[in-house]
Amino acid sequence: MFTLGVNYWPRKKAMYWWKDFDRSEVVQEFSEIAALNLQVARIFLFWEDFQPAPERISDRALADLGTVLDVAQEVGIKVMPTFFTGHMSGANWWPIWALLDQEGPITHPLRLTNGEYTARMGRDPYADPLMLDAEIRLVEAICARYGHHPAIYSWNFSNEPDLFARPKRVEDSARWNQLLYTAVRKYSAYPISAGMHMPMLTSHNGFHPDLLAPYNVFLSMHAYSIYYSLTAHSEPLNSDVVPLANLITEALGGKPVLLEEFGYASSEKGDESRYITIERENKPHQQYVASDADGGRYYREVLHKLARCGSLGAFGWMFSDYDPSLWEKPPLKLNVHERFFGLTRYDGTVKPSGEAMRDFAQLVAAGELPPRTVAPLKLSAEEWYQDPQGNFDRLFQQWRGHI
Structure with missing residues (x-):
């Protein structure tokens, strides 16, 4: 089996979805996902909306999640709910109760609470007893x-949680993983x-x-060639980075891997591939954006290579480009390239990347998955973590052009 899916936020709501929930919107967009022959939508349970206080879970958000699941069943797709979001699209969204009274440096990703930037530091999600009790309460x-x-x-525990808060010790993250599994x-x-x-x-x-694997049925991985140091400024659509990340995760953890996120940022109109300047930590940063045609080729290559490497499947990042009405809101005002990762445009038309996902899904359904x-x-794992960056770079140079 090779599962095809997509990461989902509504194109007109983004991270503000749960505050302004609309069933008809979910019906329309889940139907679009089903029309692409995708099987799964990965959704994000925005932490501040689902848990407004450590001891209280929002009845409204729980009911809206039930509506999402019912709609998915109606249109014929499955859902992967992601707890503790948390980090999303270049920003860290903290529930206000999880922040400390002390302030800290303003670094990337910026911290937000209730839609406003904050300098307040956050509690430790992996070791702080208040945080662990709250997390278990939400999961249960x-x-x-x-x-x-x-x-x-x-079920998916989090979204790139080290960007939200880095564990002080790997033992803390391993215990956190086990506690949530038990819940x-x-x-x-x-x-x-x-x-x-x-x-x-x-x-x-x-x-x-290797420490996550005992309490994960499969391992998940997010990989982007546009962010990898050896390709970001020379070959940003290199299609070997993603399958190599899948292979390494499988080898280190000893379990099969779902490539839970991959993709690229497109140029606003999808008509050219180029570098744009965005601001990061008050400094200019060069970010690659691709034409829709180049992005479509990238998707096709990555999907075939993931199958050749034994991946459980691939979820594109993401469902749709965001509607212009969101562009002046956090986090899209600063993270301009995050506006245009979609398999579809904000007017609903399908990009070549969406066509690539649909075509590959048809291939899989016909029993023609590449072996x-x-x-x-x-x-x-012990040897790997003596020099993780060097080891990854060495394997990339070895496998480059050979997958």
């Missing part, structure tokens, strides 16, 4: 209510994964695949 509330819902594909398993037998990204493989970011041709790698 959701899984107690929807743990057997037929529209659930799997889910009280009420639900659906698969579980953690929502990790490539810095877990290229740095000491507080997470290790695995790249054998699993053999890697030692």
Whole structure:
């Protein structure tokens, strides 16, 4: 099996979805996802909306989540709910109760609470007893209510959580992972994964695949060639970065991998590939944006290579470009390129990347999935983390052009 899915925020609501929930919007956009022959929508349970206080879960948000699951069942797709969001699109969205009274440096990603930027520091989500109790409470509330819902594909603990808050020790993140697994398993037998990204493989970011694997049914990975140091400024649509990240995660963790996020930022009109200047930490930063044609080719290459490397599947980032009405709001005002990652445009038309996903889904449905041709790698986690960036770079140079 090779599962095709997409990461979902509504094109006109983005991270403000749960504050202004509309069932008809979900029906329309989930129907578009189904029309692309995609099987799963990964959604994000915005933390401040679902848990307005550490001891209180929002009844309204829980009910709206049930509506989302019911709509998914009606249109014929599955849903991967992601807890503790948390980090999203270049910003960290903190529930106000999880912030400390002390202020800290203003660094990227910027911190937000209730839509406003803040200098206040956050509590430790992996070791602070208040945070752990709150997180378990949220997981149990959701899984107690929807743990057997037929529209659930799997549960996802977080979204690139090291960007939200880096664990002080890998032992803290391993225990956090185990505690959340235990909370889910009280009420639900659906698969579980953690929502990790490539810095877990290229740095000491507080997470290790081998420590997550015992309490993840499969491992998840997010990989972007437009952000990888050896390709970002020379070959930003190199299609070997993503499958290599899948292979390394599999080897270090000893479990199959779902490539939970991949994609590219397109130029606003999708008519040219170029670098644009965005601001990051008050400094200009060169960010690549692609034409729709180049992006479509990239998607096709990555999908075929992931199949050749034995991936469980691939979820595109993301469903749609964002509507211009959101461009002056956080985080899209500063992170301009985040506006245009969609498989569809904000007017609803399908991009070549969306066509590539639809075509590959048809291939899989017809029983014509490309066979695995790249054998699993053999890697030692202990040796890997002596020099994670160097080891990744070395393997990339070795495999470049050979997957």
